[in-house]
Amino acid sequence: MVIIRHLHIHLYYETAVLKYLISQSKRLLIGASIASVVHGACSVFLLAQISSALTAEAPDRMEMALIFGGTAVAVMLSYMVANILFERLGQRAHAELRSFIAKRVIASDYRHLELIGAARVQSALSEHCTHVAEFFVSFPIILTNAVIVAGCLIYMALLSWQVFLLAVIVIGFGSLGYHLAHLRAIRHLDTAAQEQDRLFAYFRSLTDGAKELRLNRDKRVAFYDNVLGKSIEIVRHERTFGMSLFIGSASWGNFLIYAFIGMVLFVLVGDVPDRALIMTGFALVFVYMVGPLEALLLNIPRANLAQVSADRIDEITRTMAASEEQTDGLSPPSLQSIKLQGVLHRYYHEQSDELFTMGPIDLEFCPGQITFLVGGNGSGKTTLAKLLVGLYPPEEGQIIFNGTVVDETNRDHYRQLFSTIFSDFHLFDRLLETGGVDLDNEGNRLLAKLHLQNKVKVKDGAFTTLELSQGQRKRLALVVAYLENRPFFMFDEWAADQDPVFKEVFYREVLPELRAMGKAVLVISHDDRYFHLADRLIRMESGCLTLNSQAAMKDKDSLASATPSVACSNAV
Numbered sequence: 001m002v003i004i005r006h007l008h009i010h011l012y013y014e015t016a017v018l019k020y021l022i023s024q025s026k027r028l029l030i031g032a033s034i035a036s037v038v039h040g041a042c043s044v045f046l047l048a049q050i051s052s053a054l055t056a057e058a059p060d061r062m063e064m065a066l067i068f069g070g071t072a073v074a075v076m077l078s079y080m081v082a083n084i085l086f087e088r089l090g091q092r093a094h095a096e097l098r099s100f101i102a103k104r105v106i107a108s109d110y111r112h113l114e115l116i117g118a119a120r121v122q123s124a125l126s127e128h129c130t131h132v133a134e135f136f137v138s139f140p141i142i143l144t145n146a147v148i149v150a151g152c153l154i155y156m157a158l159l160s161w162q163v164f165l166l167a168v169i170v171i172g173f174g175s176l177g178y179h180l181a182h183l184r185a186i187r188h189l190d191t192a193a194q195e196q197d198r199l200f201a202y203f204r205s206l207t208d209g210a211k212e213l214r215l216n217r218d219k220r221v222a223f224y225d226n227v228l229g230k231s232i233e234i235v236r237h238e239r240t241f242g243m244s245l246f247i248g249s250a251s252w253g254n255f256l257i258y259a260f261i262g263m264v265l266f267v268l269v270g271d272v273p274d275r276a277l278i279m280t281g282f283a284l285v286f287v288y289m290v291g292p293l294e295a296l297l298l299n300i301p302r303a304n305l306a307q308v309s310a311d312r313i314d315e316i317t318r319t320m321a322a323s324e325e326q327t328d329g330l331s332p333p334s335l336q337s338i339k340l341q342g343v344l345h346r347y348y349h350e351q352s353d354e355l356f357t358m359g360p361i362d363l364e365f366c367p368g369q370i371t372f373l374v375g376g377n378g379s380g381k382t383t384l385a386k387l388l389v390g391l392y393p394p395e396e397g398q399i400i401f402n403g404t405v406v407d408e409t410n411r412d413h414y415r416q417l418f419s420t421i422f423s424d425f426h427l428f429d430r431l432l433e434t435g436g437v438d439l440d441n442e443g444n445r446l447l448a449k450l451h452l453q454n455k456v457k458v459k460d461g462a463f464t465t466l467e468l469s470q471g472q473r474k475r476l477a478l479v480v481a482y483l484e485n486r487p488f489f490m491f492d493e494w495a496a497d498q499d500p501v502f503k504e505v506f507y508r509e510v511l512p513e514l515r516a517m518g519k520a521v522l523v524i525s526h527d528d529r530y531f532h533l534a535d536r537l538i539r540m541e542s543g544c545l546t547l548n549s550q551a552a553m554k555d556k557d558s559l560a561s562a563t564p565s566v567a568c569s570n571a572v
């Protein structure tokens, strides 16, 4: 009873995500909905036939039996078609939603993605997606049963307008109760959804922090009791409370149904001549209607859960701004010069209300030049590298590439200039480089060059294993960088995990070779033994460049006595 109004709410109160999904599968949804409506209508028609068969005369029975049989087959077929189509719709919605989020994540500005965080993306891709897909499974149940209930009400109106009027009053009461419960319940489901995003971060700590948790019993207990267990409990509690409110209102609806039936049977139908016949007719409708009504009352909460998840996905994907134009299909850029002019980036730390400012910085890079970027921990080296390679757009100042200002229209193209190995690099198990080289041959040649030929091979465009030490995995990343063969190489503390022998290889063979190939190279390093090998050395302190020495470093003592050539306007 409550249903028609709430069905209306759910059909029209769509989030952008549901709208998108519905628009993607419009035809399938229309087909499945028609099959559901046909199923509901045939079911009511079947009921009408059962009712009239009870009082039918013998000569009509044969014809009625045929119609009954035909309707029963139609009920079966429409049920099958509706459910298969909705199952397909559910699976399709799930897949569409996953690709929708994945594409949004890929296109999102890097800084936005950093701010959203991996846990929220994971939560959206897994649990929220599943809830939304389930909407398409509960939708046919809601639709079919709504049609059956509506049909029953019409049938009732034909039997008696007084009964129909009473039904409308009961629907009003039911809706009010449901609405009040709905407002409260949604708040709890929302809280559960927010907590679930945090829970996914704790799930990651379970695997990422596996070593620490095993080595420290107190930490393990505290992590489970105060962090993970607490979060699991909050999600359980909030969701149970929210869903219980819905179930409470469903029970209220249920009570109203029986109150309604009682009123009709004992109050409205008085001592009329055909009492037994009229009672039989009503009893049949009631019995037939109770099942669909209950199914409706139970499935609407599931649709609400989907709604909350869809809102959550919506919120996450909406903040994934994609301000840059994708520049697929353009040929890779070549490098003449890169100029950083007054570039600046700020990090705001909400908890401590502190701001870290990097810049303003002026720098120039050209091909065939090796630049070392040095400085203490947290001085801003990686941040500068992220700005240089176009992962962060400068908040102030600009980057000029081959004489052209880098902006939203060409930043994606500009980024194709760089092969990078950040300290938190990621290795894809497949080699995704598409430079036209024979990946297997070239990959294996490079593996031999980096002394890894006995550990790992490239086979069918993939590394045979990634189960290697951190230093070896970094060498694999170097193989990938070589295969990319871009004009600019950026290494963020690459050599930190290498043994002394390979450090020598890196600084004395790999880097000079890259220079000879005409590559521009930026090396973030703490290896002061090798600083003198740089063509230029720049030092960062508290987000400012304090030294930009163009001269070749002959020894590190000359470095220590060098005067800063770049004024720091940001000194703290």
Ligand SMILES: Nc1ncnc2c1ncn2[C@@H]1O[C@H](COP(=O)(O)OP(=O)(O)OP(=O)(O)O)[C@@H](O)[C@H]1O
Pocket: 114, 347, 348, 356, 375, 376, 377, 378, 379, 380, 381, 382, 383, 384
């Ligand atoms: N993702 C981030 N969000 C917010 N603040 C950040 C983030 N990354 C870095 N910071 C802030 O910026 C400062 C500089 O960090 P950055 O990683 O650039 O330093 P770094 O010189 O590369 O340090 P290290 O030598 O330890 O790698 C840090 O002190 C930190 O406060």
